[in-house]
Amino acid sequence: MFNFNEMKKAAQILDELGFRKTEIRLKVLDHLQKVNKAVSQPELEIKFNKFADRVTLYRILSAFEAKGIIHKIMDAHGVARYALCNHKHCMEHQHHDEHVHFNCTECGDVVCLDTVKIPALKLPKAFSSAKINLNIEGICNHCQK
């Protein structure tokens, strides 16, 4: 996984990964850095309305994921979301892909809870785990009253 602790500028990141610094890619990466949430293609499509084609957004997200700068998760509605991981915890666990994601039923936001770690699970014999995804649905800090 890419080291985001240094909080590099989007342009520099694209450069180092061998991507061209196109306006859309810069905007998408910049947005991901700013919001610190797991965003979906439909969300980006609305955000960058008429600025980029749907397909382009899908391809940008796939390309970023392939390079490991973002990770893909399925949210509670079965929609793919992508997020940067810029916390130390994520770096440590890069090989397990163990993430806790919080789906807010109020605002719909999905955030990566880097501070919550998944305790080890005892699987039944003959089952081997490669990847774990823990989805929590509830009310997030912003929507709590």
Add this chain to the structure above:
Amino acid sequence: MFNFNEMKKAAQILDELGFRKTEIRLKVLDHLQKVNKAVSQPELEIKFNKFADRVTLYRILSAFEAKGIIHKIMDAHGVARYALCNHKHCMEHQHHDEHVHFNCTECGDVVCLDTVKIPALKLPKAFSSAKINLNIEGICNHCQK
């Protein structure tokens, strides 16, 4: 949640829940009881090819879920799957909807691991959890060599 420990016949279950005993509903419920896996509408559509309309299957699954005899989960590919819960563990945790689901990357099967329980998680303050779903991807017992 319905008590499946008694392993009632499909017809009796439909009866008790106020559903009509139509052939499709009997078949679907019977299938869910037999396979003991989380099945999707597309799978049922293939299984019951030309016997039931796509929409009918979606509606049967929704109706069963609304009555609480099956539960709905999103699998690793974002597809809705439904499964009966006939183990004691599931009964105990009925109000939390805490399930561990194993997605086999070999055969594609999704099974509910009733024996694995999710340890309590410490969420950051101001986050409140209503529902937890833990998806594990890996190789299941049948595909293990």
Add this chain to the structure above:
DNA sequence: ATTTAATTGCAACATAGTTGCATTTAATCA
């Protein structure tokens, strides 16, 4: 047997995601 509400089938639609291909453009090179 008649009635009626539940169930089904069909058509049409909505949304997420993918693929092929022609066009554009960022970055390299001469």
Add this chain to the structure above:
DNA sequence: TGATTAAATGCAACTATGTTGCAATTAAAT
């Protein structure tokens, strides 16, 4: 700087999952 080229984009078309409205059917009650 201008020409070259591979990367990136846009468009059209397609697939899959899932939903809604409505008319036709049917299980079950009277």
